Amino acid sequence: MKMKTIRLSFHYLEFEDKADLLRVNLFRYFYIDLSKRLFKSIGSFKAGGHSIAFTTDLDKGSLEGQFNSVIAGSISGLRNSLNNRRAVYVHRNSGIPLIGSVSFSIIDRNTSLIEIKPVTGCNLNCIYCSVGEGANSELTDFVVEPEYIIECFKRLVEFKRQDNSKLMIEAHIGCQGEPLLYSALPELVAGIKGAGCTHLASDRVGGKGIGRRADNNSDSGININKRNKNENNITVSIDTNGTLLTEASVDKLVQAGMDRFNISINALEPGLAREIAGCCYNLDHVKEIAKYIAKKAELLIAPVLIPSINECEMIKIVEFAKSLSKYTKDKKPPVVGIQNFLEYRTGRNPVRQWGWNRFYRFIAELEEQTGVKLRMSESDFSITKTRPLPKPFRKGSTITARVVCPGRHKGETICAASDRVITVRRAGSAKQGQEIKVKITGDKHNVFYGENLEHARFARISRFS
Template identity: 35%
Template sequence: MIEVSLPNVKFEETDESVRLIWRETLYADFDKKELQRILRRKYRVKPEIIVRDGRLFIDTDYPGVEKYLAIYIQNNLGALLRNRYTGRKVLYIHEGMDVPLLGYNAFGLIDRGTNLIQVRGVSGCNLSCVFCSVDEGPYSRTRKLDYVVDIDYLMKWFDDVARIKGKGLEAHLDGQGEPLIYPFRVELVQALREHPNVSVISMQSNGTLLNDKLVEELAEAGLDRVNLSIHSLDPDKAKMLMGMKSYDLEHVLEMAEALVNAGIDVLIAPVIIFGVNDDEAEAFIEFARKIGAGKRWPALGFQNYVPYKFGRNPTIAKVVPFKEFYAWLRALEEKTGMRPLVLKPSHFGMEKREFIPLVFRPGEVVKAEVVLPGRIEGEMLAKARNRLIEVIGTKAEVGDRIKVRIVRTRHGIYIGTEV
């Protein structure tokens, strides 16, 4: 019996398939009969394929069989990859694809004219929050695929951006979903920590995928702060808001304390839906105090619920004007003594920096090559002038060359329509 060994992989077995789980976050299903067939065709043997304790074995002593099967799996992995948390097909973006990492909102890098750079290595989420602004998670009705960006390619583009933006940068790991489903999460933090232009590394997270081992790894890699999305301290209400019956509030609260104990600062970041969880504001403040959150930065970042065109907008949500929301925060400051609750960029060391120059202007018509499908129906991604353009309302296919009218360029996110 010979073991088929692949790095950062474990195996599971279903009735007809061998499931490969790569770096805990991605998977691919290989038909067991097909694996047996390719071995029979190549070696004229009929070995049994066995999965045991997360490892893959071939019941034969024929030399070279395990290497041949390992190569076959690696060569076919890309086409079969799926997100372990959403179940959606994954497009793995690497240098050989020559896909720009500036211009699109779901992956890559985003510059909003400050010393903070948003770093998005992955799309997708393990939760389905009822107020999600981008309709993410396992129960999404609009998102049809996910992206993962190779870490070396991501860092290559980050280096180019950092040279333009200068020193004293904050690299903020966020995304349309949960950054911890990125398969190279620890390695990314380590690479950013070693970058000479990066001073602060922060991350947005719902905390559910954290465990003691991962917390220690992130701390050792150099993560400075986690903006932790906790929206209720009541277990049942939290499950409702997070959209998952499996949501374990107690675990997330334990991980919040573990982060602080490991030397990673925590900012508790609830989305406040008035009439639903605004009455928990003081409890959030007390919890933040209890665990010692906010050592270098504010301990809390209350967010006002805002409906979005392509998000989930629950009927339970009451929309409150921001003027009223900020008055509510100031009243909380006076009542609890917790300051600041009305947050400013200066609280995070954010400062204005010159934007990465825009390469398109609104109304301009450009020739572009369609390089990737988009995340929603009728959306494709095209490239021109080394930038991505989100082309909406199109029936174009990958490989097509089309004319695109640019309709939006805000913060270097380019949106266009086919002419």
């Protein structure tokens, strides 16, 4: 059969030649290293950028099938390039549902605000981080296919609007880490906002939904090049530390449909700002980006008040926000939403947290000093109660669940059942694909925790033997 050159191009995949290895990058910050020998049955190849070209006697369909098979068979080796931690790719054919976890996916707390978590991992190492994120953390990372999120989000919006078809929904992108590490963020924002989402397509590499083809005749259905009017009564907001934002990326996100940026600025004294960030931190850049955002979109400055560390910085941050009023369209200062540092089992806890009474006394005093409203409530963001999403199981119930991937923290496993994921904190030696009996130990807001009953029984026997 005659040899020919066939080029495969992708939107979410990038290729790097590394001697005997081919590095395949997914969403820029995640990668798998593959031996070039894996492709020898396909033909000689040259890879770079978003495409790979094979010289082969195969037809295009057969070539795609073999290439897809290699990638799909290796995706379990996915790593985060920032910290070299193992990572899990969650996509429509992964068998991992998008409701049930606080680490990734979609969270519905029975209000008009829907939380979206497309990625984990962070470029900072904040001393107060509630999940212990940072370069040296022993965590598993997750990255989610944007089309999968959009499909699930749309179904959830339809459910919430059964009682009110014009219900205003806020999609809030808030990750365990920094969402700007998610290279598909503009596509995700545009899809959530509702621009051109009638037809969503994704490459199904090996039936695994990896990469999305970028051929000229291939359309993802997600148009990020046109600012979306809010015809669907959906607003989009994001939590970010601001360090990775540029004027160009702000413009792109606003064009895609981003309505509000919540930027965490925890101190205006450079040395203290670096200390809190736990690493190199360019405060001047973050301040300049805040000014730029104030011109382009809604801005909220969201410091975390860490007792005995940065109380004195709060008044400076409020005054900084007031100084930005000259940049905003309505000439009003951005909202300042001061957060109370809270201690968490999984977090870094450099100090003891304040009780809420003490925190709100501090806020009241600061309001009096600055003349700025600082105590926020759900009504300030037009958040309303909605019908609760049904729970397929309840705390205390016993279910059969399938192990689908490692959990976020050491010793955790993610299981799936009834279109939900369950974080099993003591899974024992359960293997991926195995079915286990799980006792549900937590079910608040359709976020599920459980324990492996067989492992718990074995642990009790071992303890008393």
